[in-house]
Amino acid sequence: MQQVFTKAMARNIFLGGAGFFLIIYLLLAYDSFQQIPIRDHAVNLTPSVLRGKYLFDTNDCIGCHTVNGEGAYYAPELGNVYKRRGPEFIKAWIHAQPSGAPGRRQMPNFHFNADQLNDITAYLQWLSNIDTNKWPPNIEG
Amino acid sequence: MNYQSQRVAKPYFIAALGLFVGQIVFGLIAGLQYLNGTFLFPALPFDVVHMSHTNLLIVWLLMAFMGAAYFIVPEEAQTELYSPKLALITFWVFLAAGAVTILSYLFVPYTQLAAMTGNAVLPTMGRGYLEQPLPIKVGIVLVALSLLFNVTMTLIKGRKTSINIILVGSLWGLALLFLPAFYFPQDTVKASFGWWWVVHGWVEGDWELILGALLGFILIKMTGVDREIIEKWIYIIIAMTLISGLVGIGHHYYYTGAPAYWIWLGSIFSALEPIPFMLLIAFSFKTLLQRRREHPNKAAMLWAMGTPIMAFLGAGLWGFMITLAPVQYYIHGTQFTAAHGHLAFFGAYAMIALAIISYAMPLLRGRTANSMVAQRWEMTGFWFMTLSMIGITLALTGAGIVTLFLQRAAEDPMGFMQVQDKARVFFWIREFFGVSFFTGLLIYLRSFFFAGEYEYANEMKQALSK
Amino acid sequence: MTPHINSDTDATQDLPGDLAIWIFIFAELVVFGIFFAAYAFARSTHVTLFNASQLTLNRDNGFANTLILVTSSYFVVRANQAIKAGHNKVCGHWLSGALGLGGGFLLLKLAEFHQDFVHGINLSTNLFYMFYLSLTFFHFMHVIMGMVILAVVAYKAYTGHYSAEHHTGVETGGSYWHMVDLVWIILFALVYVIH
Numbered sequence: 087m088q089q090v091f092t093k094a095m096a097r098n099i100f101l102g103g104a105g106f107f108l109i110i111y112l113l114l115a116y117d118s119f120q121q122i123p124i125r126d127h128a129v130n131l132t133p134s135v136l137r138g139k140y141l142f143d144t145n146d147c148i149g150c151h152t153v154n155g156e157g158a159y160y161a162p163e164l165g166n167v168y169k170r171r172g173p174e175f176i177k178a179w180i181h182a183q184p185s186g187a188p189g190r191r192q193m194p195n196f197h198f199n200a201d202q203l204n205d206i207t208a209y210l211q212w213l214s215n216i217d218t219n220k221w222p223p224n225i226e227g
Numbered sequence: 228m229n230y231q232s233q234r235v236a237k238p239y240f241i242a243a244l245g246l247f248v249g250q251i252v253f254g255l256i257a258g259l260q261y262l263n264g265t266f267l268f269p270a271l272p273f274d275v276v277h278m279s280h281t282n283l284l285i286v287w288l289l290m291a292f293m294g295a296a297y298f299i300v301p302e303e304a305q306t307e308l309y310s311p312k313l314a315l316i317t318f319w320v321f322l323a324a325g326a327v328t329i330l331s332y333l334f335v336p337y338t339q340l341a342a343m344t345g346n347a348v349l350p351t352m353g354r355g356y357l358e359q360p361l362p363i364k365v366g367i368v369l370v371a372l373s374l375l376f377n378v379t380m381t382l383i384k385g386r387k388t389s390i391n392i393i394l395v396g397s398l399w400g401l402a403l404l405f406l407p408a409f410y411f412p413q414d415t416v417k418a419s420f421g422w423w424w425v426v427h428g429w430v431e432g433d434w435e436l437i438l439g440a441l442l443g444f445i446l447i448k449m450t451g452v453d454r455e456i457i458e459k460w461i462y463i464i465i466a467m468t469l470i471s472g473l474v475g476i477g478h479h480y481y482y483t484g485a486p487a488y489w490i491w492l493g494s495i496f497s498a499l500e501p502i503p504f505m506l507l508i509a510f511s512f513k514t515l516l517q518r519r520r521e522h523p524n525k526a527a528m529l530w531a532m533g534t535p536i537m538a539f540l541g542a543g544l545w546g547f548m549i550t551l552a553p554v555q556y557y558i559h560g561t562q563f564t565a566a567h568g569h570l571a572f573f574g575a576y577a578m579i580a581l582a583i584i585s586y587a588m589p590l591l592r593g594r595t596a597n598s599m600v601a602q603r604w605e606m607t608g609f610w611f612m613t614l615s616m617i618g619i620t621l622a623l624t625g626a627g628i629v630t631l632f633l634q635r636a637a638e639d640p641m642g643f644m645q646v647q648d649k650a651r652v653f654f655w656i657r658e659f660f661g662v663s664f665f666t667g668l669l670i671y672l673r674s675f676f677f678a679g680e681y682e683y684a685n686e687m688k689q690a691l692s693k
Numbered sequence: 694m695t696p697h698i699n700s701d702t703d704a705t706q707d708l709p710g711d712l713a714i715w716i717f718i719f720a721e722l723v724v725f726g727i728f729f730a731a732y733a734f735a736r737s738t739h740v741t742l743f744n745a746s747q748l749t750l751n752r753d754n755g756f757a758n759t760l761i762l763v764t765s766s767y768f769v770v771r772a773n774q775a776i777k778a779g780h781n782k783v784c785g786h787w788l789s790g791a792l793g794l795g796g797g798f799l800l801l802k803l804a805e806f807h808q809d810f811v812h813g814i815n816l817s818t819n820l821f822y823m824f825y826l827s828l829t830f831f832h833f834m835h836v837i838m839g840m841v842i843l844a845v846v847a848y849k850a851y852t853g854h855y856s857a858e859h860h861t862g863v864e865t866g867g868s869y870w871h872m873v874d875l876v877w878i879i880l881f882a883l884v885y886v887i888h
Binding site: 091092093096097099100103104106107108110111114115117118119121122123125126128131136139140142143144145146147148149150152153154155156157158159160161162163184186188189190191192194196213216217218219221222223224225226227 | 260261263264265268269272273274275277278337338341342346347350352353354355358389411413414415416417419420422455458459460462463465466467469470473474476477480481482483484485486487488489490492556557559560561562564565634635636637640641642643644647
């Protein structure tokens, strides 16, 4: 075959390929945004859950923990912690930090009041009901 | 160096290296906290160290990319930079913003920082890599706009080479892809979906374009191979990057609440993501073999040739290892991801940044290349850092394997902290290689403090006398 | 040793290009190949689901589309023959014909997608429809891409851009179209027909 492959053709493959897959991705993303509220039960995003989420974000919980595998890997998974530990344990745990046990990884005390602890627990409960395609493999996260 | 205005790149490169040192220091502290949880607590909780480590990484890489843009765009356009003054002002603004960000992490509790900076009005804080307070995020956009204005105006008035078009185009992409940082919906699953537009869009998309443009530029300059051939290859490589990477973003959507079809689509397309890195290796070594001149800057050539190999290992191989859905099911959110992240960020982006710095800094200091003594120090630093990073990667992979067998795929799974204790030996190995990486960095930095340049006559005499 | 090195560098003057375009065509086929393999794998684990869902597809429509694409490929072959004889205009006509057939394919496929949409079928309905929709849509996009390429080639043919000696564009555009056609034939057999 005597064809010469020019730089212009390479550029066209780049532009064509990028445009092509961008369109495909955008359509898929649009479809995903239709499905996500069903899969994560967005109807259950009550004011309490949202307050809990705000506390969760502004205290940088994912700076140590993961949520559905995203975050830092210094501390346990929180996506399913509600199912693993239950609400009372969670509130008592957060309240009792830091443990101060020598050498053990420390979680700061965030000075939450009772309402705030309830909000955070409500958010963790909402997280635990997201359809994550059966992840994590077991309750330990 | 052919244009006076290219000089503005110098402070960018120096600051990049300074911030790089800071990043490694925080990395060492974080590594120690894995071994001793009370180290520096409560003064510096792990999350603060962690965000300082990752944010410094982003800032120093951006610093280096910006310096590279100010160095390359005028040279390729064959004209002076549109406004060197603006570039210098932008430098100081960006450096100040970076410093303020890190200092505020260190000295202000995160909640208070959020309250002080209007996070309640437009929440953006509390996501990995995007922890910056709102005003800093706005500042990043302004800095990007200033850079884009400057390089685009330079490009318009000068020669429009493909390298330049790809570089300036990908800087536009970089800025546009940062905008989803302002989109933080209350629905956590949607938020995570959109967070990847920034993170995946940068490191598995747009930055690979920047990498291609920088490597292409270095190879054109150092090997004397025909520009047409090099630019053609770069186009093919970045085409493959986007063809595989755009839908390949699906490998972040398997287990985060996104629809199930991503398990298939993400696996299919992200399985192709190593291809552009293989092409990058083929292209670089083909170009090296066809070189028409021997450039005296051996150190820069070492960085330029090391980049595709390490990028392939980190992004290609370690990335592929965790990308297929059935595998990721067991290792999602473990030290496997950290291993991949370390080798990929270093191999692809830190190394290309160091490659362009290695090529440009001697020119900015008025030499074609550094003296052989300086180059030997620099190349020793290269090997120290590169091998240490491989060590860190293997150690983290080991820790990941412990989690895989004791926690994720175990009959009787252990709890998180119990498993972390079992992986302790790997965290020790990681810290050991971290220290050796830092040593390599110091050796590398030492190379900047030798006077004099590469002298053909001297080197020739030495070579003949052997 | 020296002559060998010289001939090597001479040969590689064109080699990057040729190598690159083959890598690209190979990559396209690899994507579809992996996609088909994934389909086959998923099918093997959900045979009853796949068989039941397959029956709901409009096979007549699919068959008509197969005929349309095969015919359009024949048109492209005729366009190539015409340009080899130096007939720019005839080449353009055959390409326009192929473009028209491509448009027909798109219309039929859109009608099919519309039916699916009306029945509330989407990517999350079940595993079979996930594959059916994403494979056919992915191919649909390739048909559009192929038509854009053919349109450019046809325009160049009409404006006398090619000659009997220089007509790489027609060959390249034609090859792409044949690939799109080939992929559809496999897709039709795999997704619509084989039980």
